[in-house]
Amino acid sequence: MNIKKRCGKIGCKALIGIKETYCSQHKNYNHKRYEQIRTSTEEGRAYKRFYDTKEWKSLRYQAMLRDGFICVCCGKEAKVCDHIIPTKVRWDLRLDINNTQSLCFECHNKKTKQDKIKYNL
Structure with a gap:
């Protein structure tokens, strides 16, 4: 086998x-x-620390639950909770559930590419 x-x-x-x-x-x-x-810069370490916090993990779960663990773009099983406006653009919205969406890996990768162009990241 x-x-x-x-x-x-x-x-x-x-x-x-x-x-x-x-x-x-x-x-x-x-x-x-x-x-x-x-994680070689202080900014990178701050992002890493944020995604390890209880607050983010709780918000992520609430957002995924809200969306039924389904990708809001294509309807596949969601694996990622994405910030609609990236945290690098609006750090103050990082814990706003209205700034999150559930995405599958494929849709998340597409959105990340679009964000890099849109926000010059």
């Missing part, structure tokens, strides 16, 4: 062997390096 799992790169749907971590397309992806870069 050949057991498969999904590639460890968020959003990738490729199936790989159970003992592998990433598919051939993402085999050079280094999540630990990404985290090092992301």
